[in-house]
Amino acid sequence: MSTVTLSLDDCHSMARLALQGQGFSEDQANAIADTITAAERDGCTSHGLFRVPFYVNALGNPGTDAKAVPVLSHPAPALVRVDAATGFCPLALKVGLPALTEKAYEQGIAALAINNAYNIAALWPEVEHLAENGLVAMAFTAANAFVAPAGGTKPIYGTNPMAFAWPRGDQPPLVFDQASSVSARGEIQLHLRDGKPIPEGWAIDANGQPTTDPEAALAGAQLPFGGHKGASIALMVELLAGALIGDLFSFESTERDVQKTGAPFGGEFLLAIDPAKFGNGNLESRQAHAEQLFAAILEQPGTRLPGDRRRKARLSTRTEGITIPTALHTQLAGYRSN
Amino acid sequence: MSTVTLSLDDCHSMARLALQGQGFSEDQANAIADTITAAERDGCTSHGLFRVPFYVNALGNPGTDAKAVPVLSHPAPALVRVDAATGFCPLALKVGLPALTEKAYEQGIAALAINNAYNIAALWPEVEHLAENGLVAMAFTAANAFVAPAGGTKPIYGTNPMAFAWPRGDQPPLVFDQASSVSARGEIQLHLRDGKPIPEGWAIDANGQPTTDPEAALAGAQLPFGGHKGASIALMVELLAGALIGDLFSFESTERDVQKTGAPFGGEFLLAIDPAKFGNGNLESRQAHAEQLFAAILEQPGTRLPGDRRRKARLSTRTEGITIPTALHTQLAGYRSN
Numbered sequence: 001m002s003t004v005t006l007s008l009d010d011c012h013s014m015a016r017l018a019l020q021g022q023g024f025s026e027d028q029a030n031a032i033a034d035t036i037t038a039a040e041r042d043g044c045t046s047h048g049l050f051r052v053p054f055y056v057n058a059l060g061n062p063g064t065d066a067k068a069v070p071v072l073s074h075p076a077p078a079l080v081r082v083d084a085a086t087g088f089c090p091l092a093l094k095v096g097l098p099a100l101t102e103k104a105y106e107q108g109i110a111a112l113a114i115n116n117a118y119n120i121a122a123l124w125p126e127v128e129h130l131a132e133n134g135l136v137a138m139a140f141t142a143a144n145a146f147v148a149p150a151g152g153t154k155p156i157y158g159t160n161p162m163a164f165a166w167p168r169g170d171q172p173p174l175v176f177d178q179a180s181s182v183s184a185r186g187e188i189q190l191h192l193r194d195g196k197p198i199p200e201g202w203a204i205d206a207n208g209q210p211t212t213d214p215e216a217a218l219a220g221a222q223l224p225f226g227g228h229k230g231a232s233i234a235l236m237v238e239l240l241a242g243a244l245i246g247d248l249f250s251f252e253s254t255e256r257d258v259q260k261t262g263a264p265f266g267g268e269f270l271l272a273i274d275p276a277k278f279g280n281g282n283l284e285s286r287q288a289h290a291e292q293l294f295a296a297i298l299e300q301p302g303t304r305l306p307g308d309r310r311r312k313a314r315l316s317t318r319t320e321g322i323t324i325p326t327a328l329h330t331q332l333a334g335y336r337s338n
Numbered sequence: 339m340s341t342v343t344l345s346l347d348d349c350h351s352m353a354r355l356a357l358q359g360q361g362f363s364e365d366q367a368n369a370i371a372d373t374i375t376a377a378e379r380d381g382c383t384s385h386g387l388f389r390v391p392f393y394v395n396a397l398g399n400p401g402t403d404a405k406a407v408p409v410l411s412h413p414a415p416a417l418v419r420v421d422a423a424t425g426f427c428p429l430a431l432k433v434g435l436p437a438l439t440e441k442a443y444e445q446g447i448a449a450l451a452i453n454n455a456y457n458i459a460a461l462w463p464e465v466e467h468l469a470e471n472g473l474v475a476m477a478f479t480a481a482n483a484f485v486a487p488a489g490g491t492k493p494i495y496g497t498n499p500m501a502f503a504w505p506r507g508d509q510p511p512l513v514f515d516q517a518s519s520v521s522a523r524g525e526i527q528l529h530l531r532d533g534k535p536i537p538e539g540w541a542i543d544a545n546g547q548p549t550t551d552p553e554a555a556l557a558g559a560q561l562p563f564g565g566h567k568g569a570s571i572a573l574m575v576e577l578l579a580g581a582l583i584g585d586l587f588s589f590e591s592t593e594r595d596v597q598k599t600g601a602p603f604g605g606e607f608l609l610a611i612d613p614a615k616f617g618n619g620n621l622e623s624r625q626a627h628a629e630q631l632f633a634a635i636l637e638q639p640g641t642r643l644p645g646d647r648r649r650k651a652r653l654s655t656r657t658e659g660i661t662i663p664t665a666l667h668t669q670l671a672g673y674r675s676n
Contacts, residue, residue, distance in 0.1 A: 077416075156635060235514075278583045
């Protein structure tokens with residue numbers, strides 16, 4: 001496969017200019033380019049430049065606003081809300097995260113609701129950002145009905161990721177960001193493209209029978225990880241990112257997507273907690289304690305901490321840049337002048 | 339097996355008098371009896387009167403205080419802390435939950451840390467209590483190293499439950515309370531007692547090899563549910579109920595238990611969120627929306643909502659009472675006059 005190598009700065013410009021060429025405002029395009037560049041920096045290519053066409057396709061939905069200006073409000077002393085105004089999540093987060101951080105420092109714990117947003121990105125960049133500011137963070141989002149409930153056979157939940165971050169002081173935060181389904185949807189799509197069967201346990205077909213055929217799986221339902229316990233997590237994510245904050249459930253997001261763009265639309269719910277407050281102002285003692293746990297885990301052969309791969313990738317991409325398929329490079333260059 | 343039938347009131351008296359007979363203060367004994375009676379009421383016998391001897395055995399640890407008076411403090415506007423003072427969790431919760439509820443109403447979200455507590459009970463009673471007051475609630479606790487980390491073979495995490503509750507208005511809250519391990523430890527102990535092999539995937543032996551022998555499993559390590567994703571949840575629970583709130587990790591709790599009483603000692607972390615605040619004061623609209631999700635799930639044959647079994651048990655135990663083995667009844671009666 002022919003490839004092109006780009007610096008992270010070039011990656012950012014490429015994303016920004018492609019989006020601006022398709023009608024995104026400079027603020028929206030910049031925020032999305034930040035998110036995409038963070039993903040490429042961390043070797044997470046499935047959320048990198050590869051996603052630019054997903055953002056562009058989302059404009060196919062009536063009412064999607066590529067120039068949306070998010071609106072910040074304060075429903076309660078420890079709550080922040082950002083109405084993304086049918087724009088995209090990265091800019092809404094850029095508006096909401098500083099307010100969430102400030103409230104978490106003041107109140108000890110705070111929550112942020114993002115509403116009416118297209119959330120095409122991963123959740124780890126925002127929880128990592130909060131942890132870089134010394135906070136413990138969690139994030140949840142739900143969209144597009146792909147996953148069957150416990151005991152059921154038809155899609156109702158999204159792949160419903162939850163993310164968590166712990167601040168590690170002079171090291172990058174410990175971060176995980178995981179779907180409530182066994183596999184990401186994209187992994188099934190890659191198996192279909194490559195003509196390979198999927199592992200058992202990932203999905204059921206449209207008749208509710210176990211399948212290893214990726215096409216049958218995509219037409220059927222994905223399964224939650226770990227059986228009914230993963231399904232409980234998926235249900236919790238629906239309630240937090242949907243009913244709690246007054247936004248859509250996954251099945252409602254799917255119903256809303258009349259143009260079948262597949263762009264996930266709805267809410268995101270974030271929590272931030274200040275460990276310094278529980279530690280009587282001593283963040284360092286809380287962090288030093290956590291390091292004892294991490295050391296005890298890593299003492300065992302075969303273990304690693306969540307997010308290790310991302311942290312390692314980061315060390316090389318800053319100097320060596322990133323590599324993308326020439327076809328994607330050409331597509332994005334074409335977006336600019338459209 | 340010979341059994342004795344008791345009313346819920348008799349159950350409460352039996353627990354309270356047994357504990358007081360063993361040196362528990364009236365306040366400690368009453369709070370524990372409330373928790374035990376709630377479990378029996380909901381058909382959750384493994385957390386019912388069966389647990390009284392566990393509370394009594396915990397007194398074998400030096401420093402355990404059966405007459406402890408919990409101390410409430412307010413580290414930040416949205417944070418509450420209760421030092422259980424090496425007493426037991428139920429009384430600490432009785433002191434902390436009203437303060438947590440008040441702060442959640444005021445601030446929109448609030449958190450409660452319980453420190454220095456024996457937590458021998460389940461988590462669902464406290465999240466259910468918060469949801470009965472209109473709040474969305476989560477709870478986490480970690481104690482006793484039984485579960486291997488992702489990729490590892492030695493116990494480091496506890497079975498690390500997390501619980502969640504959603505307020506349903508005129509119906510009992512939706513509640514789940516699930517271990518981060520595939521099975522509860524007690525289930526393996528029951529298989530050992532009954533001479534039955536455990537299912538594959540529950541545990542590994544002391545050499546890190548998969549085992550279906552319950553004795554080898556208890557000497558080895560339990561496995562997290564859903565592979566590395568369940569292990570991430572277990573790690574998050576350690577950090578929330580340990581490092582964040584300045585309390586013990588599971589492996590530290592095990593090290594502290596010098597008398598090998600097995601009584602879980604450490605912290606509990608709780609969150610409460612007021613959905614009315616995100617709903618501009620309209621809790622009913624948030625709840626009505628959630629009911630649409632529940633209806634969509636229950637439309638599928640074979641599904642049920644978490645906690646259904648407990649809600650059904652509750653309907654009968656109030657009138658029909660509960661049944662316990664005569665041997666347990668005799669043991670608890672003996673505790674009274676000791």
